Each structure stands twice: as structure tokens, then as C-alpha cells.
Amino acid sequence: MDTFPLPRNVSKWPAALVVRRLRIATGLVLFAFVTTHLMNHALGLVSVDAMETVREVRIWFTRSMPGTVLLLASALIHMVLGVMKFLQRRIWRIQISEIVQLAFGLLIPLLLFRHIIGTRIVHELYGVNDDYDYALFVMWPGEAWRQALLILLVWVHGVIGLHVWLRMRPWYARWKTALAMLAALIPVLAFAGFAVAGRDVHEAGTFKFPMTGEQVAYGLKLMDWALWGYVALLAGLIAFRFLRDWYGRFQPRVHITYAGGPTITCHHGPTLLEMSRAYGIPHASICGGRARCSTCRVRVVEGGDEQTPPEETEARVLRRIGASGNVRLACQLHPRTDMTVIPLLPASRVTPGEVTQLDKYLWGVERTVTLMFTDIRGFTRLTEHSLAYDIVFLLNMYLGRMSEAVTDAGGYVDKFMGDGLMAIFGMEGSAETGARQAVEAARAMGGILEGLNQSLSGQLNEPLKIGIGLHTGPAVLGRIGAARNHDAGNRISALGDTVNTASRVESACKDLAAQLVVTEAARNAAGLTLPEESRHKIEVRGKSEPLTVYAFARALDVALPQPAETKTKSKTKKSEPA
Known part of the structure; x- marks a missing residue:
């Protein structure tokens, strides 16, 4: 029987764990900012003055030096980690929610850069008071569709991430319905407040636009540069993926046999879980291949000696559940040679509620x-x-x-x-x-x-x-x-x-x-x-x-x-x- 020695001195902060926690931490920071921002918009249903009063409290932190550094660092780190994930993924037969989250995340900058330049950047460059009177005057109604689309992209991306992070918590199943209702209500109220307040500002007719023609032209030029720069970057990333996938077709192949099931052939690189999904083979995976659960684990019957031993992140999970030496996590195992495996959990019935401390007794x-x-x-x-x-x-x-x-x-x-x-x-x-x-x-x-x-x-x-x-x-x-x-x-x-x-x-x-x-x-x-x-x-x-x-x-x-x-x-x- 093939066995895999687990690292004995497991680092408290293995690289994969650091990346995962950075992604979660920065995502939570950005989600908190977006949530307060949208709730601030919702106050437009009360009055523009109410919106501005809360905004003053909010920007006291977000535009301070610590707040600016925290937001900027979180946005950059989260974006880089998202791009890395996009490049690392080898096979695209994944859950619809994962595709939506990744696609929306890549599309957000197309609209977000325009929003940031039109508010925070012109404030820093020209001293424009980008309060709600200014923002509503500029955005309503011509930019309303962009605002609505940006809210949709950001909110759906964040809610999916939050759901994936929380769904294995024991209490989450009890509160899931109430949280889903709240998640649907917040963006609706935000856009409703934005629309009502925008109409009120234009009907009042008292606001005087503070920027000159040259300033507006330069601001629009910055928006175009940001837009086309990001489009070029995105096109480059997609082209790189296509070239790498094309090159991968000429790499050595491995044969994976599922005991009592089919045998598949795939090129080097993807994880065993990605291979299963690519060929439509049912394979349990509650956490989506993030090594946060052990539901995708397999018993290696043959070919285990030639595989790379478990890294620290995988070893932590295997040690926690008391796994035997021939058990691996399919989401972390990158097959290098032919092997025979047995998935240990049935894909047809595993649910987040079953991934508990008794999970080890399933096998x-x-x-x-x-x-x-x-x-x-x-x-x-x-x-x-x-x-x-x-x-x-x-x-x-x-x-x-x-x-x-x-x-x-x-x-x-x-x-x-x-x-x-x-x-x-x-x-x-x-x-x-x-x-x-x-x-x-x-x-x-x-x-x-x-x-x-x-x-x-x-x-x-x-x-x-x-x-x-x-x-x-x-x-x-x-x-x-x-x-x-x-x-x-x-x-x-x-x-x-x-x-x-x-x-x-x-x-x-x-x-x-x-x-x-x-x-x-x-x-x-x-x-x-x-x-x-x-x-x-x-x-x-x-x-x-x-x-x-x-x-x-x-x-x-x-x-x-x-x-x-x-x-x-x-x-x-x-x-x-x-």
C-alpha cells in the first residue's frame, strides 16, 4: 500500500494558508467598506442631508491615512490574489457560483476605476468637494446604469465569497435564509436611495458644478487610460492562459483509474479534483477545492510512491482528521504519474452540515x-x-x-x-x-x-x-x-x-x-x-x-x-x- 509521510514540524503559517487568509482578510475589509457605502446610499430614501451626515462619519476613517492605506492595500492584494487564482486554475468545469464570482471580480475594475477617478481622484487633484450633492449631480441619470451595474458586480462577488467562507460554520445553516434576505435587500435599498436622492438634487437646481472644462477633460482622459490599460492587462492574461493551455496539450499524460469506475487521461498540472470535474466524475468537495475541508479525500491504491508528498496545508487537514498514510486531498494532489484512487466520500449526499468534527467517522x-x-x-x-x-x-x-x-x-x-x-x-x-x-x-x-x-x-x-x-x-x-x-x-x-x-x-x-x-x-x-x-x-x-x-x-x-x-x-x- 502506498503511503505518504506527513511533515512532522508543520509551520504555523504555511504559504498556502497565508495566501488563503490574506484573501479572506482583505475580502472582509472590502466587503465591510462596500456594505457601509451601500447603506449610506440607502439613506437617500430619507434625504440628501441624511446621506451626507453619515458620509462625514464614514470618510473620517476611510480618508484618514490608516484608512486609506488599509483600503488601498486590501484592494491591491485582493486583486493580485484574484489574478493569481485565475492563472492557476487549469480546468474550467467548476460550479456556476465560482465562475460568476471570478468573472465578476475581473469585470469590477472596468467600472470601479471610473468611479474612483470621478470622486476621490478629482478631490485629491483639484480639491473638489465630492460630497453627495456633487456625486448625485454628476451620476444621475446619465451614469445610473453604470452605478447599478457596479453595485451588482461588487455585491454579488462579495456575497458569494462570504457564503463560501461561512457555509461550514455550524450556525450558518440556521441563519442562511435571513442573511440571504438581507443580502438581497441592501443593494435594492442602496440603488433606490441613490435614484431618489439623484432626482431630488436635480429638481432642487441649486448645485453649481465646481470643475472647469480642462479639469473635466483631464479626468475623462484618466478614465480612458485606466479603462484601456486594464482591458490590455486582462487581454494579456487571457492570452497567456490560452498559450499555456495550448502548450499543455503537448505535455506528458497521466492515466487516473477510479477503482470500480472509469479511467481518464489528462495532462500534467491540474489537481485530481479538477481532473474529476473535467471528465464529469462526481467528486465531493464542500469548500470548492480550497483545502478547508476534507470531503474530497481519496485513498491512493496504486501509484502513490511517485507523487509529490503532501505540503503543509494539506498535511494539516490530514493530520486533523487522523488520516492514514495512503489518503490524500484531491484538491491538493497534482498527479505526476499514473495512479488508481478511491474517493472516500459519496459526492451525491455530502453537505456542509455534515463536515463537522465527526466527519472522520464517515470513513x-x-x-x-x-x-x-x-x-x-x-x-x-x-x-x-x-x-x-x-x-x-x-x-x-x-x-x-x-x-x-x-x-x-x-x-x-x-x-x-x-x-x-x-x-x-x-x-x-x-x-x-x-x-x-x-x-x-x-x-x-x-x-x-x-x-x-x-x-x-x-x-x-x-x-x-x-x-x-x-x-x-x-x-x-x-x-x-x-x-x-x-x-x-x-x-x-x-x-x-x-x-x-x-x-x-x-x-x-x-x-x-x-x-x-x-x-x-x-x-x-x-x-x-x-x-x-x-x-x-x-x-x-x-x-x-x-x-x-x-x-x-x-x-x-x-x-x-x-x-x-x-x-x-x-x-x-x-x-x-x-
Whole structure:
């Protein structure tokens, strides 16, 4: 099996991460400026004076030295990073939203330069007071269509970027509809305010245009220079892309085989995710190929040794999800030679809401955990004369209380099995903590059972008896059935020999006349000191050697050791002078 060593000393600021965070930070600065600008326009629905009052507050910062440097630097950096992204993209079969965002971003300067020259530049060159009276007089109605188009381009570009940045946040799904309504309302109100205020300025007829003919001519000349200069730059970038793509046709080809699927042929350069998209092969990717999630990951079956090892950005993600050595992110892997891969997540059902801290369980994680099996002894005999509705009521009450004991102790209910359940402890914490939590849950179950027997004494022929088995060992945790059934994929299950052993241990409760049976491995992990008379050897099917267990007639008889911190505090308290 091909494996890829992950960098051990991962830099806190790898280059790709710096670029991504710069793009986000500068985008947020510009989006904040645009949002306040548009909200200022919307005040035109009130009056021009209201617009100007808020503008004075706004430009106090934006036209100060720190504000000017921040805005100018953000605009330049964001623009350069956008151009770099345009040049780096090799394949254009991408989501419509990505195409719109990139296209709108490239078109914005065509209108933005004209707007900036007509306001801020003439203010700096000629001392023109470019307040709302001036701007509305100049722009309404002749420049109205340019203003509306500029608002549309800038706002859509920014909203798409904000959506991509936020969509994996847990709270975003709840607020998405309200935010979408707000995003639609702001530009509508802005242009409405601009139109109403523009009409009011022209109807008042009191504004005197402050620029001379020569100044206007020079301003228009600057606009033309900026426009055609940018058009030439854009044409050059597009020509460069076409030449590079044409040259790429003569480069060596690689063959990518999707296990159980097609084999594709592509030239060097694109990422594996881009190759999948170019050939219409479904491939999950929530973050759009930005290495912000792990949904595009693949298992490399063949050809991994010849590939470039993961860089720091990819290694961070793989390390965070505990990926095995032959797993790569398709959005970061640039195939250099032929390879065979298996996409690990189904493209048909992965959504942003599923990219959570449990994401790793969609493809399996090996951990040392403590497993609990429990069921009711002789349940069929106890309920043979009961109505079906009474049996359902009893089971719901019993299983509900027992599952509460599991979750209160820090465990996870894997599944309900008739009159019993299976639970996992130690999924996120240490094996020792998980074992202690399992013992705590078993003790709580013993107490709950005694309370249930008292409350149901008039309804049952005899008290309920349960068997609880605990065993600690390695198991594979995963969302079994996640690829085909959404509901099944929501549950995490444990697989492996530890599961079978824990089930056999619970079955031994009947032979040992015990309520709780704990294996030697669980005892050691929990740090229990148990009496020698509770020690037994049992035969487990599939095991060549007998298994050492400890059996107790009451789960409450098992005493948990005092935590080290509590012991220390107790000793300190005793040693203090009275």
C-alpha cells in the first residue's frame, strides 16, 4: 500500500494558508467598506442631508491615512490574489457560483476605476468637494446604469465569497435564509436611495458644478487610460492562459483509474479534483477545492510512491482528521504519474452540515475504546402475559433511562438491540477516561434498575434483572451505511474483535449470576482495584485462551478509585494546621 509521510514540524503559517487568509482578510475589509457605502446610499430614501451626515462619519476613517492605506492595500492584494487564482486554475468545469464570482471580480475594475477617478481622484487633484450633492449631480441619470451595474458586480462577488467562507460554520445553516434576505435587500435599498436622492438634487437646481472644462477633460482622459490599460492587462492574461493551455496539450499524460469506475487521461498540472470535474466524475468537495475541508479525500491504491508528498496545508487537514498514510486531498494532489484512487466520500449526499468534527467517522477511525453491552435477563418470560403496548412502554422507559446513564457518563449509544443496548466510551478522550466513564455508567444503571423495580413492582411478576458487559480494546469506529442511506450514516458504529468479545462478556453474566462483568483489559484501563474473589476465567468463542473477567452481583458494588487530583487535595487538607 502506498503511503505518504506527513511533515512532522508543520509551520504555523504555511504559504498556502497565508495566501488563503490574506484573501479572506482583505475580502472582509472590502466587503465591510462596500456594505457601509451601500447603506449610506440607502439613506437617500430619507434625504440628501441624511446621506451626507453619515458620509462625514464614514470618510473620517476611510480618508484618514490608516484608512486609506488599509483600503488601498486590501484592494491591491485582493486583486493580485484574484489574478493569481485565475492563472492557476487549469480546468474550467467548476460550479456556476465560482465562475460568476471570478468573472465578476475581473469585470469590477472596468467600472470601479471610473468611479474612483470621478470622486476621490478629482478631490485629491483639484480639491473638489465630492460630497453627495456633487456625486448625485454628476451620476444621475446619465451614469445610473453604470452605478447599478457596479453595485451588482461588487455585491454579488462579495456575497458569494462570504457564503463560501461561512457555509461550514455550524450556525450558518440556521441563519442562511435571513442573511440571504438581507443580502438581497441592501443593494435594492442602496440603488433606490441613490435614484431618489439623484432626482431630488436635480429638481432642487441649486448645485453649481465646481470643475472647469480642462479639469473635466483631464479626468475623462484618466478614465480612458485606466479603462484601456486594464482591458490590455486582462487581454494579456487571457492570452497567456490560452498559450499555456495550448502548450499543455503537448505535455506528458497521466492515466487516473477510479477503482470500480472509469479511467481518464489528462495532462500534467491540474489537481485530481479538477481532473474529476473535467471528465464529469462526481467528486465531493464542500469548500470548492480550497483545502478547508476534507470531503474530497481519496485513498491512493496504486501509484502513490511517485507523487509529490503532501505540503503543509494539506498535511494539516490530514493530520486533523487522523488520516492514514495512503489518503490524500484531491484538491491538493497534482498527479505526476499514473495512479488508481478511491474517493472516500459519496459526492451525491455530502453537505456542509455534515463536515463537522465527526466527519472522520464517515470513513473509519481506529481507537482504543471501552464497549458496553447490556440486556434484560428473561425479558420474554417477564412479559409473556403483557399487552404489546405495555411492553413498548416498559422498553421505552427502561432504554430511555439507561441511555441517559450512558450519555451522562460521557458515552455514545451505538444501537438498541431489542431489550438491550450497545454503547461506546472513549471516542474522543483517552482510553483510560473512556473505561472509567463506562464503569460510572454501569454503576448508574444499577441504581436506575433498583429504582425502576420499586416503581414497577405492581406490574411485573418478578423484578427486572440485567446483565452488563464491559471490555476495552481497539475498534474501528465509522458511519456504516453512510454512502447509501442518509439516516444510517448519522449513526456511528464500532467494528472489530473487541465488539465480539464485549458481547460474549455480557452473555457470561447469566452463567456467573452477575449484573456486571468487567474484563481484565477494562479493569486495567479504568484503574480499578477489585477483590480477588470476583475474578473468573471464561471461555470465549474464537479465543484460544480463557479470558480473565471480574463479576459482581450488583454494579454498585464496584468502587471507582479516587482521582489523583482529589487525593492530592485531600492529603493537603489533612496536613494543614487546625
